[in-house]
Amino acid sequence: VTKGVILVGGPSKGTRMRPLTLDCPKPLLPIAGKPMVWHPLAALAQVPGLTEVLLVGFYEDSVMAPFVREAQREFPNIKISYLPEYRSLGTAGGLYHFRDSILRAPVPQHIFICNIDIATSFPFAELLEVHNKHRGVGTIMGVPVKKEVATRYGSIVHDPETAQVLHYVEKPQGWISNTANGGVYLFDKALFDEIKVAMDEKTARAAEDPLVVLDENLQLEQDVIERLAAAKKLYVYESKDFWRQIKTAASAVTANALYLQRFEKTHPDLLTKGPNITAPVYVHPTATIDPSAKVGPNVAIGPHVFLGEGARVVNAIILDNSTIDKHAVVVNAIVGSNSTLGQWARVDGEPEPETEVKGKISVSVLASDVQVLPETHVRSCIVLPNKSLSKNAANQVLL
Ligand code: GDD
Ligand code: GTP
16 A cells, blocks of 8 residues: 655745745645646556545645645545644654554555655656665655755765665755755655654753754654665665756746646646647636637646737746736736736746846746736736736836
């Protein structure tokens, strides 16, 4: 038996996604027309023999419940539930707190665990294949990253022959490896014994050191994986497939494009075709698109969106209930819920750069309920909710 756990985080996470996450929690933010959490969930639902997926996070139950209900209907072959932490317990604290639920019968031999804020193909079958070849407790998906950014991730040093992890450091001070932790794991149920050891050690430290606070908070990366690597109980599967973090609005637009391109192979039924549509494009069935509007590539259009005559949308996410009036243009941007672009308005930006430059805005983001008045041009701006823009603006945050 195999189960899956998705670490969905909570309201204090994903702050770099503001203002989008002000009214939509990050796991539910639509990427390629589906909530972010749908993508790992749909991939898990394809794993042969997987019985159950548990979403673990510190959002209120009511935040995740509608999604869980809907997903349960869409994936009736697996059991889906949300386990709310009473407060942020860290990436291993929640696993430990809910160990009885996760290990409940049918008792899983293997557990896939993944982060939510990544866009990847979730190669679970490949991970399992590597895992079955060794006697380690876990297999971690490694991804290649550039040296300049390697310290932003968990760093993996491994033996290329045996795939054994020799050394793991979470977000090291200095460069140690170009193989990063991709945030997707396969563990034997013995993981829970390892977490218990880490928890007991923390308890012992807290008894000795008044500066160590005794709580249930524990990090999978620092407290468990670093130790597993030191004990040579961890192996790596090096993914060659696409992989990105989704931390910023710009990276959400990139993830949107990657997932739409992937849908061409995995879910062609979800994509829309047409004379003025350049694939891949997702259009929600309730959206209205004028036949003369030009859409794509890499565009996702949400529920009840209206696109007027001659409107143009490229590399963008348009959230629910927004209106893009006649001849308005959206390029490299996210348009939030209930926003309006007047006739001939233009909201554009640069595509996400390979390495983000601090303080420089690339992709434009309109939060919810923003109005861009006719003929107004907004370039590389972040616009907060309820703003009405009548003047051109570039490279600024509009409060
Ligand atoms: N349930 C729960 N509780 N989930 C959490 C908590 C928590 O307290 N804190 C974080 N998460 C979830 C996040 O939602 C996300 O899915 C995942 O855990 C990791 O988030 P972060 O702790 O913010 O780490 P990170 O994204 O900066 O780095 C992690 O991912 C990288 C790959 O994207 C690490 O695992 C790195 O090693 C890795 O390279
Ligand atoms: P996550 O993004 O989900 O981790 O949570 P968050 O958005 O709440 O994180 P936050 O915005 O608090 O950023 C976490 C820390 O990472 C902050 O100190 C940021 O300055 C820093 N940070 C900003 N950009 C990056 C980046 O591209 N990579 C990394 N590793 N850290 C960054």
